[in-house]
Amino acid sequence: MNSNEPKPxxxxxxxxxxxxxxxxxxxxxALTLDPKAAESKxxxxxxxxxxxxxxxxxxxxxxxxxxxxxxxxxxxxxxxxIIFAVAAIGILAGLAAAYIFGLERKAQPPVFKPVSNxxxxxxxxxxxxxxxxxxxxxxxxxxxxxxxxxxxxxxxxQAVKAGTLLFAIEDSVQRANTELASANxxxxxxxxxKDRASYEIDPRSVSKxxxxxxxxxxxxxxxxxKAANALLHYYSVAAPVDGVVLAVNAAVGGYVSSQGNxxxxxxxxDPLVIMSGPQDYMEVRCYVDEILVSRLPSHWHIQAxxxxxxxxxxxxxxxxxxxxxxxxxIELSNEKQEQVDLRVLPVIFRFEKKDAPVYxxxxxxxxxxxx
Numbered sequence: 001m002n003s004n005e006p007k008p009x010x011x012x013x014x015x016x017x018x019x020x021x022x023x024x025x026x027x028x029x030a031l032t033l034d035p036k037a038a039e040s041k042x043x044x045x046x047x048x049x050x051x052x053x054x055x056x057x058x059x060x061x062x063x064x065x066x067x068x069x070x071x072x073x074x075x076x077x078x079x080x081x082i083i084f085a086v087a088a089i090g091i092l093a094g095l096a097a098a099y100i101f102g103l104e105r106k107a108q109p110p111v112f113k114p115v116s117n118x119x120x121x122x123x124x125x126x127x128x129x130x131x132x133x134x135x136x137x138x139x140x141x142x143x144x145x146x147x148x149x150x151x152x153x154x155x156x157x158q159a160v161k162a163g164t165l166l167f168a169i170e171d172s173v174q175r176a177n178t179e180l181a182s183a184n185x186x187x188x189x190x191x192x193x194k195d196r197a198s199y200e201i202d203p204r205s206v207s208k209x210x211x212x213x214x215x216x217x218x219x220x221x222x223x224x225x226k227a228a229n230a231l232l233h234y235y236s237v238a239a240p241v242d243g244v245v246l247a248v249n250a251a252v253g254g255y256v257s258s259q260g261n262x263x264x265x266x267x268x269x270d271p272l273v274i275m276s277g278p279q280d281y282m283e284v285r286c287y288v289d290e291i292l293v294s295r296l297p298s299h300w301h302i303q304a305x306x307x308x309x310x311x312x313x314x315x316x317x318x319x320x321x322x323x324x325x326x327x328x329x330i331e332l333s334n335e336k337q338e339q340v341d342l343r344v345l346p347v348i349f350r351f352e353k354k355d356a357p358v359y360x361x362x363x364x365x366x367x368x369x370x371x
Contacts, residue, residue, distance in 0.1 A: 119369030131276035140271035171235035287344035317349035
């Protein structure tokens with residue numbers, strides 16, 4: 001044996017063995033194993049864990065998908081896209097609404113020119129047009145008897161003279177009573193004439209006492225006829241004064257009483273006819289607030305101007321009088337009780353109507369100044 005021949009190197013480590021063809025690599029198993037760990041591993045193999053697939057599930061293999069097909073999108077992704085789209089639409093709608101409502105719109109011009117103060121210093125007051133009568137009130141006509149209406153001659157807006165018939169009430173019963181009273185009067189007169197003629201021929205034929213009784217009977221019959229005839233005239237109602245018919249609340253066939261005509265809407269009794277005085281001149285009753293009464297000018301230095309609401313028509317007013325009684329403002333609202341206890345002083349002015357488009361009961365604006 002040659003000592004010079006090289007000796008093969010001997011490694012301290014074990015040579016690596018190449019795995020056999022077709023066999024999986026095997027790992028080195030530790031020589032020392034913990035018996036408790038081995039028991040736990042065997043138990044874990046025996047009991048399947050929650051969430052792990054069983055052997056049957058592991059063996060199940062899904063069928064291969066056809067070539068060129070894509071998996072369906074998840075529902076969560078579709079829901080997120082819808083939410084984002086709705087949110088974007090809401091934001092755009094909010095921005096559009098903010099822009100539209102943020103635009104500055106020009107105010108519409110007034111239909112008519114607002115009222116203006118014609119004086120340097122004046123008191124404003126609400127006014128109501130009324131008839132040119134001493135009391136300023138309209139004439140309310142009520143019948144003095146009851147019965148159905150047979151004729152209506154009055155027309156609204158008609159100018160009438162005193163004594164003009166306005167309406168008539170059914171009077172057949174009263175007319176019969178009047179005729180009976182007239183017959184009784186004729187009978188009493190005939191009896192008196194006979195007794196008087198007999199007395200003049202022979203005073204002994206008729207006593208003086210009987211003659212006086214017959215004369216008294218004539219007087220009583222005449223009085224009864226006069227009363228019946230006067231009552232008959234109540235069934236035909238005429239205009240008491242010259243004026244204009246403002247309203248007619250009567251209809252042929254309707255029943256009326258001395259209280260007037262019953263209104264089924266208001267459940268109150270209305271006058272059958274409402275009249276005003278002649279309308280050549282009219283009055284305006286102004287209601288001045290009690291806190292402004294001290295600023296009213298004296299009677300000799302007062303002047304006023306009326307402006308018809310809704311127009312540019314201005315009418316100068318002539319002072320008439322002051323009604324020296326401060327009362328609650330109930331005429332303007334037609335209410336017996338006011339929510340606010342506003343008390344006013346009535347001041348009456350007069351003006352010439354001419355062609356001014358005003359009517360009794362109309363509200364107007366009045367400015368009261370000082371000369």
